[in-house]
Amino acid sequence: MKRYLSSFTLPSKTDQEFALGKAVNRRTCYQNVYPFGVFGAWEETRLEMEPITILYGGNGSGKTTLLNLMGDALGLERRSVYNRAAFFQNFVDLCQWEGERQMPAGSAVLTSDDVFDDLLDLRSLNEGIDLDRQALLREYKDLRSQGFQLRSLDDYGHLKKVISAQRNTGSAFVRQELGGELRGKSNGETALAYFTSRVTEGRLYLLDEPENSLSADYQQALARFLEDSARFYRCQLVIATHSPFLLALKGAAVYDLDAQPPCRRPWRELPAMQTWAAFFRAHQGEWEDDKEENHETR
Template identity: 50%
Template sequence: MIYLNSFRFPSETMEINFTTDIRRTCYDSFYPFNILSRYEFERIDLAPITILYGGNGSGKTTALNIIAEKTGIKRDSIFNKTNFYNDYLEMCFMEIERDIPENSRIITSDDVFDYMLNIRNLNEGIDLKRDELLDEYMDTKYSKFMLKSLDDYEQLKKVNSARRKTQSRFVRDSLMDNVRELSNGENAFRYFTEKIGEDGFFILDEPENSLSPKRQVELVRFIEDSARFFGCQFLISTHSPFLLAIKNAKIYDLDSNPVEVKKWTELENVRTYYEFFKRFEDEF
């Protein structure tokens, strides 16, 4: 499925014309200007699955954030913005094949990490409340309580409840269970499967973070199926050879100047993996 057909970033000439007028000011950063143009990255034509590949500082995340802001899709985590961000967005142009669905979103590493931390903090809060209820049970059950007025009625019900129930039953009836505890990788994978629904445009910024190789392979299968059968379009930044090998993905190499579309087997990162395992082939 194609929702976003193409996207154009400002050319180097457009950026120079804009920044020349403001260079005499006190600003020392014009981000996101002068990031993508230095690699002559001016246009991206999207497939059902499009991947941006490149080393740190190549502009992958910048490009994803710009496209996410211009398309207006949902996002959770904040990101780096400057005074010139809106000026840059006004210079960008996009061609829409179909209306971008409302459930479309960008998913970043920060989103996944926050999700895992929230689960951990929730369980820690439940554990703390459990300890408090255990103490409350003992104090309530063996207290010398006497009903003096209707104001004491709620406390009377609590005392009677504690005296009728075992300690464990008292706590279970008063407290929700812990959220099922999974590994970080399992929680990260679950986050993607919960947030990526049918018929949507999804931007994933280095989704391999926190995922083991096995989980990355599962995510690849999930992405391929979502694009093929469930009306989804993906724009992904990654270093992972597992994600780079996604079937029929269109890959832009941001390490080349100018930026080029390449096969995954031509990428430097993948070649490094290949040469490493080839050197130790006899040990497998």
């Protein structure tokens, strides 16, 4: 099994504060300092990377931000627009990594938003509609960085757009602006096919919640595919996920980003997995009742 990336280190709180102070002093106006502050309570944190590394944490724990920092620091390909705010590069410059001097060609960041982008492209081809997705994504990036004050009801429509851009991902913003439902295979089968066709041998992939849109069966199929990709086809995978099927990937190193500081933890000990386990234990009697009823009807 292959490791192209050996470790990734996030800066300490002190280094972040020093670098942010210098960056702010060079600018006359700023609204937010993302991604500074996302990992503000952490000391310098070094993540040792394995052939499969899982990033776990609740909403706001920094899973996606960490993947985006890795992708930028390593110069990986990516498709979907992401939150690259004014101070993003300043934070990237503080991060350190060890591994091969150059990542294999074609190594990439893959997200669930990419699946939606594919569906948009398919709709354009099948229906001859120019969705102008790139123009909407450029508008999304501009709106995210805007400050806006409502002066009259005439400004209300623009204010709604600003709020939508700041609250949603790029694909969610495009979906909202386009309206309507996408035709075609806009289901788990399409999402699974995207990842299985995009991941090829001998590369590093950062996957951001690839389980989105996938049923439990398809999540298990994706898990088997990813295990085989790492074991037999020299892929290295870093995955941000909530899915128990992906958290339980064989041989994966699971980092709990909710812990202070983040630490490796068996997937069964993660708080969310404990919650699921408690839920199913509480309802175990219902399965037993179902078995008895089925037995009596035979």
